[in-house]
Amino acid sequence: MDTLGRQARAAAAHMARASAASKSRALRALARLLRENAAALQEANARDLARASELSAPMRDRLKLTPAIIETAAQGCEQLAAMPDVIGEITGLRQQPSGIRVGQMRVPLGVFGMIYESRPNVTIEAAALSIKSGNACILRGGSEALASCQALAALCAQALEESGLPAHGVQLVPTADRAAVGALIAMPQYVDVIIPRGGRSLIERISAEAKVPVIKHLDGVCHTYVDEPCDEDLALKVADNAKTQKYSPCNATETLLVARGVAARFLPRMAAIYAAKGVLMRCDAESLALLEAWRQSLPPGQPQPQLAAAQEEDWRAEYLAPIIAIKVVAGLDEAMAHINHYGSHHTDAILTSSHAHAQRFLREVDSASCMVNASTRFADGFEYGLGAEIGISTDKFHARGPVGIEGLTSLKWVVLGEGHIRQ
Amino acid sequence: MDTLGRQARAAAAHMARASAASKSRALRALARLLRENAAALQEANARDLARASELSAPMRDRLKLTPAIIETAAQGCEQLAAMPDVIGEITGLRQQPSGIRVGQMRVPLGVFGMIYESRPNVTIEAAALSIKSGNACILRGGSEALASCQALAALCAQALEESGLPAHGVQLVPTADRAAVGALIAMPQYVDVIIPRGGRSLIERISAEAKVPVIKHLDGVCHTYVDEPCDEDLALKVADNAKTQKYSPCNATETLLVARGVAARFLPRMAAIYAAKGVLMRCDAESLALLEAWRQSLPPGQPQPQLAAAQEEDWRAEYLAPIIAIKVVAGLDEAMAHINHYGSHHTDAILTSSHAHAQRFLREVDSASCMVNASTRFADGFEYGLGAEIGISTDKFHARGPVGIEGLTSLKWVVLGEGHIRQ
Missing domain, CATH: 3.40.605.10 (Aldehyde Dehydrogenase; Chain A, domain 1)
Incomplete structure (x- = not known):
């Protein structure tokens, strides 16, 4: 040597x-x-x-x-x-x-x-x-x-x-x-x-x-936060891609945070997509109650969602698999506090239509990549134009x-x- | 804590x-x-x-x-x-x-x-x-x-x-x-x-x-290299300042390298300035012979230079004192090789009138600060415009x-x- x-x-x-x-x-x-x-x-x-x-x-x-x-x-x-x-x-x-x-x-x-x-x-x-x-x-x-x-x-x-x-x-x-x-x-x-x-x-x-x-590269515990206000169709598309486009990369989203104001409308639509792709949803109490109620209202023949109660360790989990942790938060402040506390400072995204929320998220989330209205899967040297990584x-x-x-x-x-x- | x-x-x-x-x-x-x-x-x-x-x-x-x-x-x-x-x-x-x-x-x-x-x-x-x-x-x-x-x-x-x-x-x-x-x-x-x-x-x-x-900041073994060709008056002024403006800072020059082509003219003039300020010169064989001969030709009443033979450890010495190591080199290549080998990669300067030599020195000397026609004493956050250091x-x-x-x-x-x- x-x-x-x-x-x-x-x-x-x-x-x-x-x-x-x-x-x-x-x-x-x-x-x-x-x-x-x-x-x-x-x-x-x-x-x-x-x-x-x-x-x-x-x-x-x-x-x-x-x-x-x-x-x-x-x-x-x-x-x-x-x-x-x-x-x-x-x-x-x-x-x-x-x-x-x-x-x-x-x-x-x-x-x-x-x-x-x-x-x-x-x-x-x-x-x-x-x-x-x-x-x-x-x-x-x-x-x-x-x-x-x-x-x-x-x-x-x-x-x-x-x-x-x-x-x-x-x-x-x-x-x-x-x-x-x-x-x-x-x-x-x-x-x-x-x-x-x-x-x-x-x-x-x-x-x-x-x-x-x-x-060094340690964990990729990446979050996507669905804000209020947001374009829900955009949020569905991006949160789907962030989790399911590929499960194994470190920049795949592992935790979905949803603002309380949009959760009741947004979460069932999101869960229907994840259910169709066989993604297991590990939910906090509030999102679990909401999604359980929705599941019981599903007409027969629809894909059944896989729901489970999240434990504390789910908020720190890097699944690299068809599993996602889901949590309802009061709004931007709670979302950012959760990300900065439980995340791995790798890549986190906000899906929002508020300019002020976007600016605060970019500035206050302490992660190597902070994104607005884009899939966390973009965190990559080639996608960033570095030529190679x-x-x-x-x-x-x-x-x-x-x-x-x-x-x-x-x-x-x-x-x-x-x-x-x-x- | x-x-x-x-x-x-x-x-x-x-x-x-x-x-x-x-x-x-x-x-x-x-x-x-x-x-x-x-x-x-x-x-x-x-x-x-x-x-x-x-x-x-x-x-x-x-x-x-x-x-x-x-x-x-x-x-x-x-x-x-x-x-x-x-x-x-x-x-x-x-x-x-x-x-x-x-x-x-x-x-x-x-x-x-x-x-x-x-x-x-x-x-x-x-x-x-x-x-x-x-x-x-x-x-x-x-x-x-x-x-x-x-x-x-x-x-x-x-x-x-x-x-x-x-x-x-x-x-x-x-x-x-x-x-x-x-x-x-x-x-x-x-x-x-x-x-x-x-x-x-x-x-x-x-x-x-x-x-x-x-x-971290370790040693400051800084060099000033007097190139051929150079403006000798400029070189005298800068090499004087680099050593004697203040002895204790880490960016003070500790070794003076002189191209063989200018040594016979330049070194006695330089030594006269250092002698007047009481700077001890620790010289390689070639510069020592040259300066000894000059010393013997000095008219009575002139300040006597303090000359000594440099040892291997002088090339790595951070004197922080009125002492300078002096060495005659063949030219730019030997100067850069000496600096990259013995220096501490802190601050090094070339005094030259050759554009090509200046460019090579800036590029090939592996030091935090590489200077052309300026005193090594400038290596400082305030002088660089950082506002503070x-x-x-x-x-x-x-x-x-x-x-x-x-x-x-x-x-x-x-x-x-x-x-x-x-x-």
Whole structure:
């Protein structure tokens, strides 16, 4: 690991001063190499799959490197190549009273370490973002994906070399040994930041043991709050999408809050939609009474809603499943208090027609993404226009929410004088 | 400490939504209270000084709360009150292909803890920045300054209350007990970031033990590089100022690098200035030979230069004293390699007339502040137009270099839709 670290640090200095053109050239070369070597990549992947017979079906699915996944990865590299290069950009250059001109230049962080599980194509996502942002990276994929990741990392090194950039700009930890992770997160002399992707326990362990900053993503307990006043048709459509468009992502809504003034009209219509999709509703007493009464009035043949009484732990639950917690609140203040108390500060939305309520929600909800009249499912680096996403941060320090290229950079000060001295 | 933490967290929510006007009102009230209570503040300070008989003279000096220091603190509050409020500012709001509009809103970090030594007026600097940035803070001053800090903190609480803001927005740890520091840096549920100000050992200990991010300032091993080509008169003036304008600040130059092509002409002129000011020059072999020869040619009655042979440790030394390390380098590449290897990534300057060299230096020197034709002494929050400075960061993560209001904030994402759903 010490050798990897030293090589990464040396490569980072080259990457930091690489021209925009050479970085784009490397990304296009990587896209081409991925396509040219699709068959060889699938062979390597087949070796991983053969060793992974004891894995669950979803885990095996995540491990697969299909032609479609390879093509998507290649296209991602090309998209990054076409994006503007932010490294070296100087902002805010202004003359100060002393006469010096002071601004800030965007520069790479240096070396990042990324630790991820299963999906081998994360290797390419991380490598491409690292190249574009002028950093060097050390990647540690899941041990079950080692052959696939090695084949992908070899293409990264080849693309860098072809483009006149250091092959060590992207390195993969070449062993499944778990001790390598412990070493990677404790080399502040070589690694500037660690980005883990995986389950909560992995991320908590890494955060606790790391000797360098960690960009970490913990829970996604996202809320959608249906306000009074609101456009109820809009609210139905958005609250449906926020929960049911896909259940597993961290930005899916887990708790629906409904203002008392609209609950009696809104909740039965909402529950009918969730019932038709088989979503279990875990309700507070008020919404449960309301929905039970509605259920008993349903004509025969209608989809029966699945209703249950919510417990305290439901307000903190990240279901990632067809389950939603539902609560009636007095209005905006109670909704925001609930979100700030029980939420995970990830992504929360208000559905409202009140300008004043929208402004207060945006300002007072302490979450990485605050939304008005939009589905929480939009919280994503691509949807936000970042071009790519290395991860999502639930911290406030450095980067918050979806992390793209800028999260892998820092701003240094530049001072331009003409012989100025301090008086 | 738990009570302080809980109170700070509650106050932070109020501070975050406080209007710009009420924060400015609190800052102006604080300025007024400082002036009205100048006599009482000096009495409290006298109690600290009476207890501090065993302190060294410079330490006692730093402990003093003079009328001039109180007035400067009051003016600082008024200047901050007059500055624009950055909280709630939304930048980069752009429509994405999906139709949602996405931007970033600047919001307070929440609660910061500040640990400092001696100078009691830091209490006001930190409190004022905390109020302006919409954060809450917990301050821990030096134990020898406890009475002074308590008197100052009481005025902060009064100013906040007068202005309709929570008195707990600024709290002082009310004890000299050292265990309080250990508790303060290990309460992630209440404190979002720690800012220590003090000696290296204090900062290293806090960084090692903290359970929250630390904005830290380690060494200031700053370089001035005299390039070929350069305006030698300009270089003399700036290199003189960078070393001798004040010896103790972290942004004073500690190593002078000189391009071989200008060394023979430049170094004797430079050495004559340093000799006249009693600056000891610790030289590499090449500059030593050159300056020894020059010294022997000096006419009688001239100030004799103090010359010594530099050792390896001189290239990493933060003298903070009338001592400078001097080295002749081949040119720009060797200078940058030396700075990136031996420096502390704090502040480094090139004195040059080459546009190309200036651009490369700005881009390739990996320091928080990179300067062209200006004295390293300018690296300071006030000189950079930040309005105030809570500290200087030698890290790359989050804030780099002088840290002002923005370093106490983060950017959250705001998403505006009109019923948009994810496809």
